[in-house]
Amino acid sequence: MTWKLTLPCSKADAEALAEDIPALAELDPPPALMTSEPDPSRPEEMELAVYLEDRPDEDFITLLKTLLPNSPSAEAVVEELPEEDWVTLSQQGLDPIEAGRFYVHTARDAGTVPSQLVGIQVEASRAFGTGHHPTTAGCLRAIDQLPAAPENVLDLGTGTALLAIGIAKAFPSAQILASDIDAPSIHVARETLEANGVTEGDAPGEIRLLVADGFEAPELALRMPYDLIVANILAQPLIELSSDIAEALAPGGTLILAGLLTDQADAVAGAFRGAGLDPVAADPNEGWPILIFTRAGLGGA
Numbered sequence: 001m002t003w004k005l006t007l008p009c010s011k012a013d014a015e016a017l018a019e020d021i022p023a024l025a026e027l028d029p030p031p032a033l034m035t036s037e038p039d040p041s042r043p044e045e046m047e048l049a050v051y052l053e054d055r056p057d058e059d060f061i062t063l064l065k066t067l068l069p070n071s072p073s074a075e076a077v078v079e080e081l082p083e084e085d086w087v088t089l090s091q092q093g094l095d096p097i098e099a100g101r102f103y104v105h106t107a108r109d110a111g112t113v114p115s116q117l118v119g120i121q122v123e124a125s126r127a128f129g130t131g132h133h134p135t136t137a138g139c140l141r142a143i144d145q146l147p148a149a150p151e152n153v154l155d156l157g158t159g160t161a162l163l164a165i166g167i168a169k170a171f172p173s174a175q176i177l178a179s180d181i182d183a184p185s186i187h188v189a190r191e192t193l194e195a196n197g198v199t200e201g202d203a204p205g206e207i208r209l210l211v212a213d214g215f216e217a218p219e220l221a222l223r224m225p226y227d228l229i230v231a232n233i234l235a236q237p238l239i240e241l242s243s244d245i246a247e248a249l250a251p252g253g254t255l256i257l258a259g260l261l262t263d264q265a266d267a268v269a270g271a272f273r274g275a276g277l278d279p280v281a282a283d284p285n286e287g288w289p290i291l292i293f294t295r296a297g298l299g300g301a
């Protein structure tokens, strides 16, 4: 992402935007939106910053303005950012989010974790998973609603390892394997573990990080079966991995799937039903559905 578009907006529009991302979320890749209050003495006058990979065209700016109905005179400022700088700039707008019992924040807000919530500290980085994407927040809510504490967990496509860290903190007896096809993401995940005081290892409460494409590394099979698998990837890789994922799930275990769009949910669900799993729930989640499956078996569904 190397372009930044800034639009002044009213506080009401900025607050409504948090709920109103579907129109943008379907873009590939979805742009990152940050709202801020440039002048604390004028709390009604806010600013929307959008970070994009490509230069925004007039159609995109018009679409954004339709999302700011109370800011009619908003003039868009478009600027190209040096490749390295957008992360730092976007970081300034990463306000904490709550999802279920989880509170995701950057180092800047480390002191603001409410005592009843589980804090997860994540910095903006080139790895996916700051909690601000609906898929990540939806997975956190699904983890929050698990019917029982998991003991043996696989976080497939871990990105920053935010979901794995949330699981380690919420369920200290869980043993967790967190894998990603992308080696730089695992590097970021390692830093994120450290920032959260979570140890990399194989004991309960620890997370083992691994670079792996799907189930191609033997370590994934060695720890099977998992009583919780979370896979926030994209629809096509999920479909391709459906048999491997289904085989890795323990009877009675829970599978949380994300990364698919609403119109891809039937195809993804069909692949996992075909692989022998039973659907338990589907959360529409702002156009990024969360699908939950289990494997029937002794003591299971």
Ligand SMILES: C[S@@+](CC[C@H](N)C(=O)[O-])C[C@H]1O[C@@H](n2cnc3c(N)ncnc32)[C@H](O)[C@@H]1O
Binding pocket: 128, 129, 130, 131, 135, 136, 139, 156, 157, 158, 159, 160, 161, 162, 163, 179, 180, 181, 182, 185, 212, 213, 214, 232, 233, 234, 237, 259
């Ligand atoms: C949408 S991000 C999810 C990150 C994080 N789990 C979250 O929920 O925010 C998807 C991640 O899956 C990884 N990924 C994509 N295909 C994969 C595959 N075949 N095997 C393992 N990881 C994969 C990507 O590198 C990326 O880090």
